[in-house]
Amino acid sequence: KAEFASARVGVILHGIMGSGRNWMTPAKKLAEEHPYFKFLLVDHRGHGDSSACTHTEDTIEACAADVGATVREAVGSGEGVVSTVIGHSFGGKVALAFALQQRETPFTWLVDSVPGCKPEGTVENG
Structure with missing residues (x-):
């Protein structure tokens, strides 16, 4: 947690x-x-080094909540500490779901190849 004290996350x-x-x-x-x-x-749940998948709800929103929990565990707080996703x-x-769950949204989002996803409020350029 100390390593995140003065860092942008x-x-x-x-x-x-x-x-x-x-x-x-x-x-x-x-x-x-x-x-x-x-x-x-x-x-993500059920991937890599995550714990065995014992969750009853496997949704995008649940995975986004997992991200928030991981941030809180690693950094010591949750809201407003993530500046880039x-x-x-x-x-x-x-x-995108994680950013929507935050009171203070990250100021930089980089998403690539998001199949079939167009969250409410999405703005398309070009």
């Missing part, structure tokens, strides 16, 4: 059937280029 979310390890190399590169950031590589595919869906 970035959360990186993998796609379906992946794990946070998929993002290890890009996260290291981002941390080298932006040393004021600390990145959390979150494993990066999500790929399924992780992008979770990233």
Whole structure:
């Protein structure tokens, strides 16, 4: 928790059937280029090093709540500490749901290949 005390927190979310390890190399590169950031590589329920899937609710919103719990456990608080969320595919869906669950939304979102997802309030450019 001390390592996050003065850092900007970035959360990186993998796609379906992946794990946070998929993002290890890009996260290291981002941390080298932006040393004021600390990145959390979150494993979705039932993926990577997450605990066995004993949840009764497997929804995007439940996964987003898991992200919030992981942030609180790692950082020591939850609201307003995450400034950047990066999500790929399924992780992008979770990233959008996580941002919507926050009172203070992250100021940078990077989502890629979010299939069939258009949350309420989405603005499309181009």
